[in-house]
Amino acid sequence: MYNILVVEDTAVVRKILAKLIGANPFFRCVMCKDLATAREAMKQDVAFLAAVVDLNLPDAPNGEVVNEVLEKGIPTVVLTGNFSETLRGRLLAEGVLDYITKDCRFAYNQVVKVLDRLRKNTQTKVLVVDDSSVSRNIICNLLTKAKFEVESVNDGLEALQKLKENPDIKLVISDHHMPNMDGCELVKALREQPCYQNLVFIGVSSEGDGLMSAKFIKGGANDFLKKPFHHEEFYWRVFSSLDSMEMLETIQLAAKLDSLTGLFNRGYLFEQGEELFAKRDSLECLSVCMFDLDEFKQVNDSLGHRIGDELIVQFAKLLQESFSSDVVGRYGGEEFAVISARPERVMRLSIQQFMKSVRCMLFTEKRLAVTCSIGVCMSPKDGLMAAFESADLQLYRAKNGGRNRIEPFDSEVA
Template identity: 40%
Template sequence: MKKVLLVEDSSVVIKVIKHLSKDQQDLDFDIAKSFAETKEFIDANGAGYYRTAVVDLNLPDAPNGEVVDFMLGLSVPTIVLTGSFDEHLRDQMLEKPIVDYVIKESRFSYEYVLKLIRRLELNRSIKVLVADDSRTSRRFVRAMLEVHQYIALEAENGEEALQMISQDPAIKMVIVDYNMPVMNGFELIKNVRRDVTRNKTILIGLSAHGTKGMSAKFIKNGANDFLAKPFSHEEFYCRMMHNIEALEQLESIEHAANHDYLTDIPNRRYFYERAERELVEAQGKGLCSCVALMDIDYFKAINDQYGHEGGDMALIDIAKLLHKAFGRFFYARMGGEEFAVLMIGLPIEKAEVLAENFRELVEDSILMLGGSSTSVTMSIGLVSDQQHTLDELVNEADKLLYVAKEQGRNRVIVES
């Protein structure tokens, strides 16, 4: 549960925010209606108790934004609510390390507040690399990123940045200055884009005003976006959020395309795409590999007795057992009640032990289907790679699976 401190004296605003957040069951608000009550919550729980604070700028006992400075002093990410706004107030707010300021205008203002709270939570797992030879510029950008809870990293030239990117797949965004020694921003971006595993990494160019055509050059070399120095806080955060959300949407689409809608494990199409690549790579390194093809015995009878909903529940449970038994390997639902596992770097003898352990695990597990308890069994065909293609291995495993069915089911048949 993510705790949020809402400091607001308006009962209407409190009611609106609570209503809009009712579907977000992972959010829990503590509500303070004054600066004094805010201090009481902090004294009782400690500053680290709250993931975020949403704070009204003007309270009866803190009319000049004192509560904002109080929360910032405790290093709590703070979103400021204000009923009125002008340029002077805007400048005052942007001098402080607040997450954002929101004018209390309409329902959309409070929806944006909730969006910011969710965004901050997601940002806590996102690594952003700042590549700039200027220590001052790096620290400035890093500080801005950390206000929005990104995990910020630094590199002082393109070569160092490229090395960090290659060693840390968790880096999702790189902010790149053009003028750097050893390797400039353009060369860094081109090198990152040459790596097919990095085709989704967000690359944002930075450069000072006055360099004609710099934004176009960055984008033509593979950057997603460009920021001209000096830039405003608002522009910086809007571009960060826009690019991260675009990446998340792409990842969501790819996940849906690559995973089975029911069990949320990889699907047949993705199995062939990724397993073929991993198998060829393993063969190039001289590693042993095995493929197991398996399906649930008498699955039609399960559907007949418990209905298709019961059959779906059985498939979901089997997928969970697959993860328990083969979590370090690549597995997928091939369709219907059939599953496959690719075991890279494992000789057939050890793969047989794993397959037999999985068969026993399934047989001994009690499944709850439609309010009734039952058990199922699995038949498994297992083959090892001898410089075969993935298609050849799957076809051979399928033949052995058929033999397992013919011999009475609930068994592992290994290539002779």
């Protein structure tokens, strides 16, 4: 939970902000109607992610609240009814993150957007690439104020090494003219590698013509900034590029998931399985398991599809929890699959424990006692599809053997 300090003297505006900011489950609002109340709030043992402040308060009519909040190291968004280009420029130069005017309802949504971006920034690592220590420090300081985790290097070759060491870096901001490898060469080198296709890359340069921006963007950059840039423009270009990439990743993830259960869908299950099978020579064991809910059609026919869907969702959740370190997916209908690289003995125990959990659990609001059948292919000698065919054959044996069985384990015991 992140605390947001709101300093606003108008009750209606406080109410709007409390509703919009409070709708985000990650945020808790600390509402203050004047500077005195804000001072008391900042004295408490509370860490604030950011502050949203009005400039004209009863006890601070000239924006005094801004300096006091900034002195506490709290990223500050000014929300005011007064638009002054001079004042706006001065406040941004002093370190205010954004200056938003209360000219329409969208302004309040913009405040919430900035706050949520700051929350995401706390888990976003950025790499700054620039051989100028002055320029590098300016960019790093701006990013740090916006709650990013920041790394920096001097040139493109160092950047490649840093990215290799830190695969969780999500954004690169790179100058053009650098020794060893320049910014355009860097972005081209990165885009040639599949693992960096979703890496956000923003080029910067003091060269003034449009050819440089075109060169960067044609090379694979997401955006370009000309030095010297305005702080406000810098932030919004960075924020917009990250927002766009996160939206793309959300779409990409949705294409991999089953819409009902949230597990991997069949296509992505095979994709992940092929990656595991490609590395099987270095793995101790590989196994493919098929799971099928027994008598599922009777549940749908007698209790309806809503209860059937609820059963599928709860069964999938139990499966995911039981095989959290494995590749788990919905194969189709009431069938599921697990692909694991864990040792055979460990996987056997997990499968048997899962079967016990199913037998002991009551599912859905109807408190249904259900069973499942499981087919297992351990240490397949051929490819992924052959392993699935073998596991499916064992599942068929389990069904024909009376259901509620694990094959070939139960036959081995018998």
